[in-house]
Amino acid sequence: MMNNPADPRLLAALTRATCRALEQAEIELPPDVLGTIKRAAANETNPIAARELENILANIALAGERRVPICQDTGVPVIYLTIPPTVPLTEALYEAVREGVRRATQTVPLRPNVVDPLSRANTGDNTGIGMPAIHVQPGERLTVTVLPKGAGSENVSRIGMLLPSQADEIPRFVTETVLLAGGKPCPPVVVGVGIGGTFDTAAALAKEALLEPIDRMNPCEQEICDAINRLGIGPMGLGGDTTALAVRVKQGGCHTASLPVAVNIQCWACRRATIAVEVA
Amino acid sequence: MNLTTPLGEEVLALRAGDRVTLSGTIYTARDEAHLRMMEEGIPFDPEGAAVYHCGPVVQGDRIVAAGPTTSARMNALTGFLLDAGVRALIGKGGMGEEVARALRGRGVYLAFTGGCAALAAARMRRCGVFFEDLGMAEAVWAIEVDDLPLTVGIDSCGGDLFESVKSKAKTQFNREFKNE
Numbered sequence: 001m002m003n004n005p006a007d008p009r010l011l012a013a014l015t016r017a018t019c020r021a022l023e024q025a026e027i028e029l030p031p032d033v034l035g036t037i038k039r040a041a042a043n044e045t046n047p048i049a050a051r052e053l054e055n056i057l058a059n060i061a062l063a064g065e066r067r068v069p070i071c072q073d074t075g076v077p078v079i080y081l082t083i084p085p086t087v088p089l090t091e092a093l094y095e096a097v098r099e100g101v102r103r104a105t106q107t108v109p110l111r112p113n114v115v116d117p118l119s120r121a122n123t124g125d126n127t128g129i130g131m132p133a134i135h136v137q138p139g140e141r142l143t144v145t146v147l148p149k150g151a152g153s154e155n156v157s158r159i160g161m162l163l164p165s166q167a168d169e170i171p172r173f174v175t176e177t178v179l180l181a182g183g184k185p186c187p188p189v190v191v192g193v194g195i196g197g198t199f200d201t202a203a204a205l206a207k208e209a210l211l212e213p214i215d216r217m218n219p220c221e222q223e224i225c226d227a228i229n230r231l232g233i234g235p236m237g238l239g240g241d242t243t244a245l246a247v248r249v250k251q252g253g254c255h256t257a258s259l260p261v262a263v264n265i266q267c268w269a270c271r272r273a274t275i276a277v278e279v280a
Numbered sequence: 281m282n283l284t285t286p287l288g289e290e291v292l293a294l295r296a297g298d299r300v301t302l303s304g305t306i307y308t309a310r311d312e313a314h315l316r317m318m319e320e321g322i323p324f325d326p327e328g329a330a331v332y333h334c335g336p337v338v339q340g341d342r343i344v345a346a347g348p349t350t351s352a353r354m355n356a357l358t359g360f361l362l363d364a365g366v367r368a369l370i371g372k373g374g375m376g377e378e379v380a381r382a383l384r385g386r387g388v389y390l391a392f393t394g395g396c397a398a399l400a401a402a403r404m405r406r407c408g409v410f411f412e413d414l415g416m417a418e419a420v421w422a423i424e425v426d427d428l429p430l431t432v433g434i435d436s437c438g439g440d441l442f443e444s445v446k447s448k449a450k451t452q453f454n455r456e457f458k459n460e
Contacts, residue, residue, distance in 0.1 A: 048297060048431060048441075055393035055429060059347075063398035072337045072345035072397040109344065111337045111417055122415055152350050152373075152394065172457040179453050182446050183373040184350050186394035227456060231449040236394055237373055238431060239445040269395045 009279045010087070011096040014144065017275040018100025021146040022077060023108050025273035026069040029060055032215040033190075033245070033270045040188060040242040049240025056235070056268060070269050074110040075148030077101050077132035078207065082139025089136060097134055097144070098127050113151075135204070142277040147210060153189060153265040156181035159203055162259040170195065170261055171224045177263040178228045178244065183237015186267035188245045190214055191228065194262040197252035202260035205250040210266050214246035221247045235268075245270070282427070286328030287367035291388045294432045296439035300390065301427040305407065306330045306370065310349055312418035314357035316411050323410040323420060326364035330390075333371030335417030337397070343404045343423060345397035348372040351389070355379055362386055370430065374442030380434050389434035391441075403428055 029037075037060075041053035063070040079097055083089060102125045104110055114128040115121060126132070158177045162169060174193055181189075194205025217225060225247040234240025245268065254260060281294065285304030294300065307324050309317070309331050317323070333354060336346035351371030358369065358379050367387040369375065372394035383389060392400065408422035434440045 048299075051299065051429075051431065052393050055396050055399060059393070059396035059399035062402050066398060066402065068398050068401065069337065069345045070398060071395040072335065072347050073349070073395075074337070074345075109337060109339055111335070111345075112415075113417075155350075175453065175457065179449055182449075183394075183442055184352065186372065230456065231452050233445060233449050236391060237442050237445055238391060238433070239441065239448075267395055 007279070010277070011092055013277050013279050014093065014096040014142065015100040015103065017144045017277045018079070018097050018146070019104040019107065021144050021273040021275040022101065022104035022110070022148065024275070025146050025148055025271040026074055026108055026110065027063055027067055029070065029269065030272060032213045034060065036214050036245045037188070037268060040245060044241050046234060046240040048238050049234045049242070052235035052238060052240070069108060069110070070271065071150060072111060073150040073152065074108070074113065075150045075271070076113055077126060078147040078149050079132045080135045080137070080145040080147070080211070082137050082141065082143045084139060084141055087142055094134055097132065101126050101132050143274055144277060145211065145272065145274040147207070147272045150267055150269070153185035153267040156185045157206070157262070157264045159199065159260065159262040161199065162261050164257060164259050166259060171227055173261055174224050174247065174263050175227045175231070177265065178233070179231055181265060182233060185265045187233055187237065188235055188242040188268050190245050190266040190270045191224070191247040192264040192266060193247060193249040194264070195249060195251045196254035197260060198254070199260055201252055202262040203264065205252050206262035206264035209248040209250040210264060210270065211272055212248040214248065214270060217246055217248070221249055285330050287330060288328055291367050292385070292436045294388050294435055295437070296432050296435045296441040298432040300430050300432060302330065302368070302370070302390065302430055303426055303428070304330070304424070306332045306423055306425055308332045308334045308336060308421040308423065310335050310418050311353055311357070312414045313411055313420045314354055316414065318357070318360055322361070322364055324422065326361060326366050329366045330368040330370060331361055331366055332423070333369070336421060338406060338416055338421065341406055343401045343406050346400045346404055346423070347395050347397035348392045351375050358382065374433050374440070380438065380440050383434055383436055384438060385436055388432055388436055390430040391433035392428065392430050400428065
């Protein structure tokens with residue numbers, strides 16, 4: 001059977017797909033992200049901001065031509081798998097993903113970013129305890145999605161345990177997160193918001209929101225995005241019309257006495273790629 | 281204006297918001313390199329030097345990717361460099377008030393577009409390395425640059441573009457949300 005779980009060919013294919021997805025994500029931005037940055041550049045009225053967006057677009061083009069990472073902070077690998085019924089979830093599956101990360105670190109190459117949290121000793125291959133983070137969902141086919149996450153934007157992300165009566169405060173909390181971040185997360189940013197769930201799932205929802213296309217927003221997301229852009233922080237915090245490229249929201253059921261709100265900030269390089277795992 | 285290292289008093293004429301290009305030799309330094317330099321001394325001639333807040337991806341002799349890192353992490357670690365004669369700090373996101381004060385009459389903070397690692401690398405040549413034991417991201421790399429496009433973020437007269445943008449953003453935020 002082609003999809004036999006013990007089939008080393010499937011595991012090898014998963015390793016290859018992980019490596020290839022990382023390479024693609026690090027070098028090419030998805031079309032919805034590139035299109036949104038181009039639109040922001042075309043509409044920018046502040047000359048300093050227009051120059052910054054010009055640099056960003058020139059950088060994206062050069063990364064593609066030279067086949068090098070868009071940013072030297074190649075991030076830590078956040079990985080989402082969908083697994084069909086024919087593939088059991090085993091340690092070997094996780095190891096195949098980790099091997100893909102190690103391989104990409106050598107071949108793309110990626111900057112070795114993963115360290116011990118306290119000794120700060122670098123593992124050298126972008127793996128570590130619980131790293132890469134691997135999130136698993138059932139699906140029709142085996143696919144691997146990568147979201148390399150840089151530290152500049154991750155460091156200014158926030159979670160708020162709001163009260164159930166404070167739903168009206170959500171736009172304020174999200175906008176305040178971007179205000180406090182200023183130029184540090186490399187705006188224009190993408191803002192992933194997780195509303196509901198528990199303390200931990202709110203943060204997971206916020207990160208998953210960054211996987212949503214950014215060339216569309218519902219009216220609530222648009223409203224928050226407009227409030228953020230009225231701050232005028234602009235590209236790199238140097239001022240301008242575009243501070244956020246998009247706000248995307250994901251919701252989860254929560255306790256009747258809770259309203260967790262997580263805001264995961266993503267720099268303009270909203271890197272992600274999905275590859276279906278095919279046994280050759 | 282086109283700047284070339286070593287830098288001199290020409291940087292004192294620059295004002296926040298000006299666009300410049302920089303050529304010559306620059307030295308990368310992040311948190312760990314600053315701490316090491318404070319302990320063991322600056323391994324390059326600091327007179328008129330430009331320090332770049334960057335942890336590049338280097339493969340052999342090739343600078344693969346080398347965009348700026350967040351400068352504010354170096355706020356408390358920067359004074360000794362300016363005291364030693366460094367004229368320009370290059371990075372992203374701006375720096376604190378203590379650095380803006382230390383730059384007065386001496387030097388400038390130049391903003392390079394965050395994330396533009398390929399654009400930077402296309403204009404760079406590796407020419408040396410110090411403190412390589414700190415690892416790729418934290419070592420001090422000596423890099424020859426050609427026309428790096430930069431914006432003056434903080435000038436030598438107290439002008440700070442980041443601060444004025446931040447203060448306007450705060451006012452707007454208070455108008456929109458505080459008094460609801």
